[in-house]
Amino acid sequence: MxxxxxxxxxxxxxxxxxxxxxxxxxxxxxxxxxxxxxxxxxxxxxxxxxxxxxxxxxxxxxxxxxxxxxxxxxxxxxxxxxxxxxxxxxxxxxxxxxxxxxxxxxxxxxxxxxxxxxxxxxxxxxxxxxxxxxxxxxxxxxxxxxxxxxxxxxxxxxxxxxxxxxxxxxxxxxxxxxxxxxxxxxxDVDGIEASAAMKNVYAIALGIADGLAETGGEPWHNLKAATFAQAATEMQRLATALGGRAETAVGLAGVGDLEVTGLSGRNKVYGARIGRGEPATAALDEMVAAGQTVEGVAAARFAAELAEQRALDGLPLLGAITEVLAGAEEPAARITAAVLPAGR
Amino acid sequence: MxxxxxxxxxxxxxxxxxxxxxxxxxxxxxxxxxxxxxxxxxxxxxxxxxxxxxxxxxxxxxxxxxxxxxxxxxxxxxxxxxxxxxxxxxxxxxxxxxxxxxxxxxxxxxxxxxxxxxxxxxxxxxxxxxxxxxxxxxxxxxxxxxxxxxxxxxxxxxxxxxxxxxxxxxxxxxxxxxxxxxxxxxxDVDGIEASAAMKNVYAIALGIADGLAETGGEPWHNLKAATFAQAATEMQRLATALGGRAETAVGLAGVGDLEVTGLSGRNKVYGARIGRGEPATAALDEMVAAGQTVEGVAAARFAAELAEQRALDGLPLLGAITEVLAGAEEPAARITAAVLPAGR
CATH class of the missing domain: 3.40.50.720 (NAD(P)-binding Rossmann-like Domain)
Known part of the structure; x- marks a missing residue:
């Protein structure tokens, strides 16, 4: 006690x-x-x-x-x-x-x-x-x-x-x-911290697939799952770049927390609004006005800046999320292009 | 062409x-x-x-x-x-x-x-x-x-x-x-095959958390996510034991496919029935009678036998699923015990 x-x-x-x-x-x-x-x-x-x-x-x-x-x-x-x-x-x-x-x-x-x-x-x-x-x-x-x-x-x-x-x-x-x-x-403090911060970012992208499904009435499960796999890959890269271990990013603090953050919560909800077609900036303004902090938004900006400062490669999903949050057109197409394999 | x-x-x-x-x-x-x-x-x-x-x-x-x-x-x-x-x-x-x-x-x-x-x-x-x-x-x-x-x-x-x-x-x-x-x-053929077979097994456990949620009206997201993380760990162990690479089990063929298989499909649906309180064997009989093959059931039996033949350790979730499929009482408690960390 x-x-x-x-x-x-x-x-x-x-x-x-x-x-x-x-x-x-x-x-x-x-x-x-x-x-x-x-x-x-x-x-x-x-x-x-x-x-x-x-x-x-x-x-x-x-x-x-x-x-x-x-x-x-x-x-x-x-x-x-x-x-x-x-x-x-x-x-x-x-x-x-x-x-x-x-x-x-x-x-x-x-x-x-x-x-x-x-x-x-x-x-x-x-x-x-x-x-x-x-x-x-x-x-x-x-x-x-x-x-x-x-x-x-x-x-x-x-x-x-x-x-x-x-x-x-x-x-x-x-x-x-x-x-x-x-x-x-x-x-592995760094592995935990990197994973925990980034899961909020990637949950926004998971939410976009949910928003597409809500709009069309048909699931976009394949896209959500491809997004999940790419997020897991990028979380390992960021964890190691920040001094942590890749294995932490594929354990409870990484894919475990990403799973729960993709099931519910504000980051996923915000992504779903974008997936349904709402402009990213207007949807965020509404959530902030309602007192709903979307932690992944600030974390995405920091992570993009960190990637630039450290010249990190292999983070196309982070790049696409950053563009989407800045108001880029066709957000779903950008996320899709970032998570599908480059080859045909 | x-x-x-x-x-x-x-x-x-x-x-x-x-x-x-x-x-x-x-x-x-x-x-x-x-x-x-x-x-x-x-x-x-x-x-x-x-x-x-x-x-x-x-x-x-x-x-x-x-x-x-x-x-x-x-x-x-x-x-x-x-x-x-x-x-x-x-x-x-x-x-x-x-x-x-x-x-x-x-x-x-x-x-x-x-x-x-x-x-x-x-x-x-x-x-x-x-x-x-x-x-x-x-x-x-x-x-x-x-x-x-x-x-x-x-x-x-x-x-x-x-x-x-x-x-x-x-x-x-x-x-x-x-x-x-x-x-x-x-x-990495072995890594793909091991991951693809096992995701059906672990999706049954993911479904159990969904079934608990359906029954109680409240999400069991933390349990589902802890189950996901443990499944990712065990898929890496099985992939490497079968000659594949751990990284394959945390890529598209592993956590990516596990994500989609935990969102929908017969393995997840079967797990949800167990989570809602239906006896595992009776629920399976009903699904089979309706022409619904639950591929994870046979795969779980094979995987458990494989783990025994090769004396593999560190697969508590596979063990719990095997017990649940055999009709063990309190299935949710068994899955929970297998996916939460051993310490307090």
Missing amino acids: AVVTILGAGAMGAALTTPALAAGNEVRLWGTWLDDDILAALRAGRPHPRIDVPIDQAAVLFDSGDLAAALDGAELVILAISSDGVVDVLRRAAPHLRPGLPLLVTTKGFGYDPDGKVGLLPPLLRAVMPGELADGCPIVAIGGPCKANEVAVGRPTAAVFGCADVGVAERAAALLGTEVYRLATTD | AVVTILGAGAMGAALTTPALAAGNEVRLWGTWLDDDILAALRAGRPHPRIDVPIDQAAVLFDSGDLAAALDGAELVILAISSDGVVDVLRRAAPHLRPGLPLLVTTKGFGYDPDGKVGLLPPLLRAVMPGELADGCPIVAIGGPCKANEVAVGRPTAAVFGCADVGVAERAAALLGTEVYRLATTD
Whole structure:
């Protein structure tokens, strides 16, 4: 039993209270300044507004102003903040952290390092922490197919925790794992992070095949599956280019998470709207206006820039998605051309 | 332009008339003694009864008694026969084949070699041909996500042709490839065959997660995705154990075909019935009685025997599927235990 503090009361942060409590921990859920409506709903005993699932009231709720209290005595901190906000939250939390405290990070995506190079999140997070924390707070990456609503209700879920010091990942897994939230561990942080960020990008392309099917009334399963195979190939290339291992991209954090992200979620839904014929930019504007972040859009831009900075080859699907997101005409034809073999 | 003879007028055989004609060939479609109703429907201008899609009347139809005429002058033969019947058909066709004629095989599965060892189809097919053909007729394996109905109507499809002599695969691909039926080539016949046979097995497990969702009204996406990732891992193990390459199992013929087979088809449908709570044996009996072959069932038995003969490790999902097909209780719990990481 340990004190587990979850920063961020959105879908995934709240969902993780379920295994964290089931594993016997004291669980604290801190909401950002954007989460006030969520905490109000939970305090009133209503379901979590984002995932429509009740959250066990044994999780102690902390408002955004009570960050110090939420972190006091924490033995494991889970950063469950959107990629937009994670750096800001970590900066505010840093004064209340101590060396040796593991940070489990559910946030996925890319960012810029001080030299303007695109990179994965863990080094960027370390860069905003004071020196003794940057060296002393091990970052644990989470990968694997985890829809938050299913984690919250305790449906069987597999995830993988990754840390350069695999012993830290194993201790975090020992604190959070249950019979139904089961955890593998690895030292391949880069492989997890690259796969997790890119699956959101490629899910947009998977959604396009679904949108074509919705429009025509007939499945485009062959195209969706060819897209999946090409995405798996490109995820392996990006994982290795970023210092990870190809095998991670074809495990739980890679094809496993790609499978679930292609079944449901905002990235797939956005792709389906494009596949149905909506202009990519207008459809995105509508989703953003409705408060629906499509994480794959920003990740696609970063990944395209990264590919250019590092002169990476063999990423035609990423190239096609980038064009489609920029408003290119005939999006389905572009995706198709990128995923079918070049020969005849 | 070449004479292409397709043996078997079932879903895939008939579907391949579309790219074969579009690529400019003279196309002959020969029906087995079980295909009389299909040929009658096509001759009457009705859609193909298995896939409900019209077949271009430019394909010349041959009845089962006209095998010699169908094969006379053929420059490429496509064997599109179920795994039950392929050896029998090849034996009948052999007198009309000549050395050097490539045999493109859509059939997937396993069989027994003369020593009672479980093996892939190509060597078993070679074993039933006279010596000069066995050495002289190169076998080309087909892998990749190809639902027959989509191939038949010309929806975008990616496949991979594999032959020990990759030049033969390339020539076959040049004869059959079109703008929408696009072909990669490889020399990894064993990797294609192993992946193609096993995807039917693992699709049953993917279907179980769908069946659980149908029953409860809530998705079990995390379980389906964890099942997918474990299937990808085991397909790589089986591909390499059978002499193929792991990369083939994470390409079009592996995860690509697994994706499409988990989206629709009889193997997935059978798994969904089990997931909904129907006894595995009774559900299979009903499907067989309705004329619906579930190819993954026989393949699972062969694969389990193969794993035992070769003392293969690391195939818990195959083991769980084998138990479920044999009528084990709590099938969903067995699949879940097999695909979630062992640790907590």
